[in-house]
Amino acid sequence: MLITGASRGIGAATALLAAEAGYAVAVHYHRQEAAAAKVVSAIHGKGGRAVAIQADISRESDIVRLFSETDRLLGKLTSLVNNAGVLERQMRLEELDAARLQRLFTVNVIGQMLCAREAVRRMSVRHGGLGGTIVNVSSVAARTGAPGEYVDYAASKGAIDTLTVGLAREVAGEGIRVNAVRPGFIYTDIHATGGEPGRVDRLRDRIPMRRGGTAREVAEAILWLASEKSSYTSGTFLEVAGGR
Numbered sequence: 001m002l003i004t005g006a007s008r009g010i011g012a013a014t015a016l017l018a019a020e021a022g023y024a025v026a027v028h029y030h031r032q033e034a035a036a037a038k039v040v041s042a043i044h045g046k047g048g049r050a051v052a053i054q055a056d057i058s059r060e061s062d063i064v065r066l067f068s069e070t071d072r073l074l075g076k077l078t079s080l081v082n083n084a085g086v087l088e089r090q091m092r093l094e095e096l097d098a099a100r101l102q103r104l105f106t107v108n109v110i111g112q113m114l115c116a117r118e119a120v121r122r123m124s125v126r127h128g129g130l131g132g133t134i135v136n137v138s139s140v141a142a143r144t145g146a147p148g149e150y151v152d153y154a155a156s157k158g159a160i161d162t163l164t165v166g167l168a169r170e171v172a173g174e175g176i177r178v179n180a181v182r183p184g185f186i187y188t189d190i191h192a193t194g195g196e197p198g199r200v201d202r203l204r205d206r207i208p209m210r211r212g213g214t215a216r217e218v219a220e221a222i223l224w225l226a227s228e229k230s231s232y233t234s235g236t237f238l239e240v241a242g243g244r
């Protein structure tokens, strides 16, 4: 299983859970090499198999190398967790500029689409593959729109939802299932990037369950969608959002 953005947050929790479930895991990271190494050594410590691989998801050549390194180090890819994603400081749409939109859409949309392409080229029975699963990490923001915070980020996740439905139907007859999780407010570093590390606690009262979620709770949903347990499920979304 290749998990993008697995050095921290939801990706790291997914890597640990995947290793417990018996997957050999490619722990992709961008800048935080030490954090990725910690995830890998935690997996090794429990007798699992994992490697850390660096790549900038905003560069197509890096993505191509990420997948070929995964082939070389771990063998045939059976699952991709398309998790790496970014947001920028909270602001209204009227303050956004094109450079920010370019950065955001290059990672969140173009990056995820190119990673999906690499996975399909390896998994599709059309190309001699054995099938597999792709789990995209979208967001509840795709349906709420994140007004006043980051409409651009929400729109990028809307694109991921459309990718999930379209690609799922495109490759359903080729042994590949494509689904997405839509996390709600989850305790990770991403909110600090938006300029508000305490965001989840501020918004807690808007969540029917009255608490933020953990990365591990999202990882459980991802693992289910990646596994044979969801064998008749494709092109759909699993919300992990405390009922929101």
Ligand SMILES: NC(=O)c1ccc[n+]([C@@H]2O[C@H](COP(=O)([O-])OP(=O)(O)OC[C@H]3O[C@@H](n4cnc5c(N)ncnc54)[C@H](OP(=O)(O)O)[C@@H]3O)[C@@H](O)[C@H]2O)c1
Pocket: 004, 005, 006, 007, 008, 009, 010, 011, 028, 029, 030, 031, 032, 033, 035, 055, 056, 057, 058, 083, 084, 085, 086, 107, 137, 138, 139, 140, 182, 183, 184, 185, 186, 187, 188, 189, 190, 191, 193
């Ligand atoms: N946390 C939430 O409340 C929430 C809610 C809904 C959806 N999500 C989605 O869940 C996914 C994971 O979010 P998170 O909260 O776990 O985020 P996070 O803690 O901020 O981690 C982000 C991950 O993405 C990687 N990354 C960032 N920029 C990259 C780039 N240019 N190329 C490659 N990798 C890059 C980071 O690598 P380095 O560590 O090496 O920099 C890190 O592993 C994202 O798609 C996010 O949109 C999160």
